[in-house]
Amino acid sequence: MKNGVQIGVIGGGSWATALVKIITENNTKVHWYMRSEYAIEHIKKESHNPNYLSSVELHLDLLELTSDINEVAESSDVLIFAIPSAFLYSELEKMTVPIKEQTVFSAIKGIVPETGLIVGEHFHKKHNVPFTNIGVITGPCHAEEVALERLSYLTIACADEDKAENLANVLKNKYIRTKVSDDIIGTEYAAMLKNIYAIAAGIANGLGYGDNFQSVLMSNAIREMKRFIDRIYKMKRNINNSAYLGDLLVTGYSSFSRNRMFGTMIGKGYTVKSAMLEMKMVAEGYYATKSAQALIAKLERKSKTPIINAVHKILYEHKDPKKTFEKLTEKLD
Structure with a gap:
């Protein structure tokens, strides 16, 4: 400077x-x-x-x-x-x-x-x-x-x-x-959303899903992210750039990712409270999930967001992770 x-x-x-x-x-x-x-x-x-x-x-x-x-x-x-x-x-x-x-x-x-x-x-x-x-x-x-x-x-x-x-x-x-x-709005929403998808990746890992499914999950996540961000603020952006796709991948797959770690614990049967206490760190995606779901409900034309919906059901509606992901697998392609 x-x-x-x-x-x-x-x-x-x-x-x-x-x-x-x-x-x-x-x-x-x-x-x-x-x-x-x-x-x-x-x-x-x-x-x-x-x-x-x-x-x-x-x-x-x-x-x-x-x-x-x-x-x-x-x-x-x-x-x-x-x-x-x-x-x-x-x-x-x-x-x-x-x-x-x-x-x-x-x-x-x-x-x-x-x-x-x-x-x-x-x-x-x-x-x-x-x-x-x-x-x-x-x-x-x-x-x-x-x-x-x-x-x-x-x-x-x-x-x-x-x-x-x-x-x-x-x-x-x-x-x-x-x-x-x-793209201030897009990059900031992407940084928020990728934490939700990392929790989803962690839940899948905790439930025992393998790399094949996780690759499909991440492929669907980046498309879901694009739909969500475009509904909030549409502009010319390449969702495959590192600020979007790159950040999603590293957060979804890395052993350093606290959101993936949090999701893995949830998938293994931890409650939200017990997972947070054991981690001793903040999983930003937990709070982002509630806010994203509230925002989706306010949109005049709702985006198709099955992954966010599934994570919200598990974290906030106390739905069974195994049954929720079984239903989610039918909505992915």
């Missing part, structure tokens, strides 16, 4: 830590908010996040750490939010500083449960941030592979192409390739 532009990262989890690592690789300073005072003090002493990606050595000389979200909001021209969507609303309630003048990028792969809005829409409607100041950072890219410096790809979406290009340059390094897009 241009010299003097200040970047803030909001969040203390694995993806926030990965983004801080990526940004500081280019000798760029980061104002970093995390709510845990313990984590902040540990990082200052040991140069590692004690809770997430603990193998990553952080550049302390490029970090301004604080547990005051307003301090980061005031100090930053560009704010990157990397908080689980389930906690975004409560964290933003702490913010008293207006952010309508800042550029806000969402690295959140979910939907705000309290409002049922994707993150960009939430910032626009609830915090008066203009759409031209809102962007999305999407994958396919797992934080764990960033920690290992394995080659990964990011898509930066923003209506203002210059803002997207500027951030793409900040995030680009020897193991991160970047590209830009103007």
Whole structure:
């Protein structure tokens, strides 16, 4: 970005830590908010996040750490939010500083449960941030592979192409390739929906379905995703690009995917509560499923979404996973 532009990262989890690592690789300073005072003090002493990606050595000389979200909001021209969507609303309630003048990028792969809005829409409607100041950072890219410096790809979406290009340059390094897009709504909905499909893939895995079925499930999922997104906001987009299909595949198949893990546990007979307690992590797709189903019900012309419907029945209507998937297999091709 241009010299003097200040970047803030909001969040203390694995993806926030990965983004801080990526940004500081280019000798760029980061104002970093995390709510845990313990984590902040540990990082200052040991140069590692004690809770997430603990193998990553952080550049302390490029970090301004604080547990005051307003301090980061005031100090930053560009704010990157990397908080689980389930906690975004409560964290933003702490913010008293207006952010309508800042550029806000969402690295959140979910939907705000309290409002049922994707993150960009939430910032626009609830915090008066203009759409031209809102962007999305999407994958396919797992934080764990960033920690290992394995080659990964990011898509930066923003209506203002210059803002997207500027951030793409900040995030680009020897193991991160970047590209830009103007499909803010599509990429953000894709990032939300792929978590639901990853839960479906996990449920199938937990029930004992093999690779042959999972390939059919993912093939149907990308077509379902396209139908859903086109109903929300139709524009020229290639659903086979990495921001859509690539992100879906890595989330549906990777051993690092918490949503797939969550689905696998459900398929094996865990309740939603017991699966979440054992994982000790947030499965964004759980909340996204409820919001997606509510949105489908509101559409004048409903999209054909048998996979989302099946996951909703299992997670929220307490239907038997085995019987629900037996019915789902008849609707796939």
